Amino acid sequence: MSANIQSPEQQQKVLQAQQRNQLRNKINYYVADNGTLTGTATDISHILLNELSGFVNKLSEADSLADVKASVTSLKATIGDIEGKVATGELTFPYQSKGLDTVKQEIIDRANGVNDLL
Numbered sequence: 836m837s838a839n840i841q842s843p844e845q846q847q848k849v850l851q852a853q854q855r856n857q858l859r860n861k862i863n864y865y866v867a868d869n870g871t872l873t874g875t876a877t878d879i880s881h882i883l884l885n886e887l888s889g890f891v892n893k894l895s896e897a898d899s900l901a902d903v904k905a906s907v908t909s910l911k912a913t914i915g916d917i918e919g920k921v922a923t924g925e926l927t928f929p930y931q932s933k934g935l936d937t938v939k940q941e942i943i944d945r946a947n948g949v950n951d952l953l
Contacts, residue, residue: 886910 886909893906920926930938
């Protein structure tokens with residue numbers, strides 16, 4: 836049996852990997868290189884971490900409904916407009932195109948794979 840002969844399943848995996856690499860090359864060329872994408876993801880993480888930290892700290896000290904509402908002021912000012920932009924189609928996220936179930940499964944697979952290596 837030749838090493839070049841692959842099962843249909845193996846051929847499909849190779850084709851999917853090639854298509855994924857072509858798409859990643861297009862993203863790299865037309866939108867952003869890996870460093871820029873990583874930088875953007877890092878910026879998002881930092882913004883959310885800072886805002887979530889402030890929200891949690893304020894919420895933990897809230898004594899009234901007014902305090903609870905006040906605890907979200909900074910978070911709303913920082914990211915509150917995102918939901919409206921998604922609703923109007925002004926902003927779309929890749930997970931919407933890929934499908935939430937697909938993205939969640941990718942997250943699970945990646946997390947488990949890294950954890951297994953650790």
